[in-house]
Amino acid sequence: TQSTRPQRLLGAVQKNATRGDPRSVVKAIDEFCRHKEWAMNVGDEKGCILDSVVSELNPATVLELGTYCGYSTVRIASLLPPHAKLITLEFNPDYAKIACQVIAWAGLEDKIQLVEGSSAEWIPKMKEHFGVKMLDLVFMDHWKDDYLPDTKLLEDCGLLRKGSVLLADNVICPGSPDYLKYVRRSPRYKSQYFRSHLEYTKAEDGLEKSVFLG
Ligand SMILES: O=C(NC/C=C/[C@H]1OC[C@H](O)[C@@H]1O)c1cc([N+](=O)[O-])cc(O)c1O
Ligand SMILES: [Mg+2]
Secondary structure, three states, X not given: OOOOHHHHHHHHHHHHOOOOOHHHHHHHHHHHHHHOOOOOOOHHXXXXXXXXXXXXXXXXXXXXXXXXOOHHHHHHHXXXXXXXXXXXXXXXXXXXXXXXXXXXXXXXXXXXXXXXXXXXXHHHHHHHHHOOOOEEEEEEOOOHHHHHHHHHHHHHOOOEEEEEEEEEOOHHHHHOHHHHHHHHHOOOEEEEEEEEEOOOOOOEEEEEEEEEOO
């Protein structure tokens, strides 16, 4: 039977990356996506912006919405301090199965909790189910139409504190116009656009960093 693109991406990691070495996993995926098959990872260019936001924030609790194959999951977790935790939500079971193996290859299982399900179902359970008090960073990379409703849900569930950061991928391509308008107009956020390119292409895209003001 035919393999899927995520399965071929995992194969490239297992062939070219060193077990327990997150940077080699990131590099193997970028090489595969640049030279073999495009895939919707945040990629190396936007990934550097992601790295700088994570390093500057030094977050204790991170929520990622949209795991896909675990590229940004590994990228973020490799920069977290010792006792920090990253919870990543993925709706698609096939993607979740691949991401789990990519995370294991990077040796980051202890820092990452991969949850299969929808953000609408799991965001309200963050506190009681994961013992999460507040989120220091939310990386949004799931369905673009869900960025805005999920942001409102995060607010309503009391998961954001003064200084919490929302970092959204693809605000230009594929785009999330309603989300962008909301965070840029709302007095409750200080928003900043980091211009870049759609992963592995020359098309414009960027990350929007929005600090919750409480
Ligand atoms: O849809 C995108 N991401 C959302 C992923 C959605 C899928 O993963 C979660 C859910 O199971 C769905 O099947 C996306 C799309 C492009 N793109 O160029 O089409 C580029 C990106 O960086 C993206 O994150
Ligand atoms: Mg994306």
